Amino acid sequence: MRLLIVNPNTSSSVTQRIRAAAAAMAQPGDVFTTLCPDCGPELIVTDADAQEARHAVVATIRQHAEPCDGIVLASFGNTGAEEVRALRKDVPVIGIASAAFSAALVLGGPFGIVTFGKALVPGLRAKVEELGLDDRLLGIAYLPGDDFGDPGTVSERYRDELAELCDTMVRRGSTSIVMGGGPLAGLASVLSEDCPVPVIDGTQAAVNLMRSVTFRRERAT
Missing domain, CATH: 3.40.50.12500 (Rossmann fold)
Known part of the structure; x- marks a missing residue:
């Protein structure tokens, strides 16, 4: 399973935590790519933070052209989920x-x-x-x-x-x-x-849920 995991805030230390939490759920053959935006809030608290982060999430995903089986948005606001689903209609998108x-x-x-x-x-x-x-x-x-x-x-x-x-x-x-x-x-x-x-x-729950979703998609095809 190939997952693109995006931390919507710019904190590199938070991104490292998310990367490690996801990696703990990996199975043989899994490839998880964990990224964060180059700009935006370090922590998403206010509506203004969320709005800024949504734009940053979309820009980050646009820049990542490699194929994947699903996208995990690693913030509890599911930040940018609607925009990302409109951008990447080919894969499931799950917020933590x-x-x-x-x-x-x-x-x-x-x-x-x-x-x-x-x-x-x-x-x-x-x-x-x-x-x-x-x-x-x-x-x-x-x-x-x-x-x-x-x-x-x-x-x-x-x-x-x-x-x-x-x-x-x-x-x-x-x-x-x-x-x-x-x-x-x-x-x-x-x-x-x-x-x-x-x-x-939330991150690990998202990986588990994505595994179930991608398995069903594979069986359907």
Whole structure:
């Protein structure tokens, strides 16, 4: 399976995390190409950030002419999904929010989201509402404050605090937990070791979902 994975923000450290999280799901013969735009926001928080990132995502995909079996958009806003689908009608396009929430639905019961800043909460909640999952969302837990420095190192610097937030969501009744945000890519497997419910990584969920979609496409042809 050949995947083009695009981190819509410009953080190289976040892109490295996403690349590593995807690589952990690779099977023999898979080829994953993970890119980020040359310009745009380092972290997508506001509507203005999202608009700028959408243009950057489309430009990045236009520049990548190599064939692929699918495209993963590694932000929880599914940033640029509509534009990319219009541009690349030949392949499936999956955002990590849609993939993560699909995994939570399959697992059943109420799910919680754990993220790393209050400023990210409105965007995450809007995505839940857009997908019609309001009644399944138990809540969104986040770290205090909004200035976290390099977003690609948040997972290491705040691992214990994020683990505590997962515990909080479990005590509230979550049957699964979605890690909210590309900068948290790869952390779910670490937190799962001590968490009694599944912890969902959006990037890895997207790879799994894309594998299923591409398999069906191959069988259909």
